Amino acid sequence: MSEKTRVILKLSGEALSNGDSQAIDPEKVRAIAKEVKMAYDLDKFEIGIIVGGGNIWRGKTASEMGMERSSADYMGMIATILNALALQNAIEELGIETRTMTSLNIPQVAEPYIRRKAISNFEKNRIVIFGGGTGNPYFSTDTTSALRAAELGAKRILMAKNGTDGVYDKDPRKYKDATKYTQLTHQEVLELGLGVMDSTASALCKDNDIEIVVFDMNQPGNIKRAAAGDAVGTRIY
Numbered sequence: 569m570s571e572k573t574r575v576i577l578k579l580s581g582e583a584l585s586n587g588d589s590q591a592i593d594p595e596k597v598r599a600i601a602k603e604v605k606m607a608y609d610l611d612k613f614e615i616g617i618i619v620g621g622g623n624i625w626r627g628k629t630a631s632e633m634g635m636e637r638s639s640a641d642y643m644g645m646i647a648t649i650l651n652a653l654a655l656q657n658a659i660e661e662l663g664i665e666t667r668t669m670t671s672l673n674i675p676q677v678a679e680p681y682i683r684r685k686a687i688s689n690f691e692k693n694r695i696v697i698f699g700g701g702t703g704n705p706y707f708s709t710d711t712t713s714a715l716r717a718a719e720l721g722a723k724r725i726l727m728a729k730n731g732t733d734g735v736y737d738k739d740p741r742k743y744k745d746a747t748k749y750t751q752l753t754h755q756e757v758l759e760l761g762l763g764v765m766d767s768t769a770s771a772l773c774k775d776n777d778i779e780i781v782v783f784d785m786n787q788p789g790n791i792k793r794a795a796a797g798d799a800v801g802t803r804i805y
């Protein structure tokens with residue numbers, strides 16, 4: 569058994585984009601890869617990465633515009649695979665071995681997601697990038713993070729945020745007097761409706777004792793700090 573702590577890093581799709589002009593900005597992806605490497609180089613963590621697809625496509629938005637929800641969601645899942653492959657490329661350029669595993673099978677480009685193989689990849693010191701969400705419509709990549717953390721025995725999800733540095737009692741962009749929580753219980757997150765993750769994902773974390781750290785990924789070194797359990801952002805337990 570490895571002594572390392574297994575963590576799941578959740579990146580939103582938007583973290584890879586530079587706004588409107590480019591859904592996947594190689595510069596941004598490279599910068600994230602460097603931050604991931606800082607955590608990897610500590611040699612204390614087995615790192616799984618789950619990336620969203622919101623920079624390219626969101627099923628719910630498309631369905632609100634009249635598209636059939638399941639088809640729209642499958643498109644969203646495929647979008648997450650594009651992001652996963654971009655991340656894989658950038659991390660491997662830094663000399664780290666990785667595997668992308670997808671819940672929708674595209675064997676020509678990535679391994680199919682098989683739990684035991686994922687564990688074996690971790691044990692071989694590979695960073696594992698999970699594409700395709702849960703493989704089911706009506707879910708999100710937040711839920712995927714909770715699900716993979718539970719089944720792969722990861723005790724901590726690192727929720728990397730772009731433009732916010734934790735969980736607040738109200739929207740800090742709208743209210744000057746918004747207060748940041750340094751820690752919260754899962755129960756409080758659910759009761760207060762704080763919207764850290766969708767409620768399915770929150771409930772899964774609560775039921776399986778998975779800690780979540782919500783932090784600002786734009787602060788250099790924060791992924792490493794969050795992995796180590798240092799006080800960054802908001803800790804939910």
Ligand code: UDP
Binds near residue numbers: 710
């Ligand atoms: N999606 C899905 N099932 C999953 C994960 C994702 O149907 O298990 C679809 C859904 O349409 C979602 C899109 O993929 O809108 C992109 O994922 P998400 O919204 O979680 O990405 P993020 O907001 O993190 O970029």
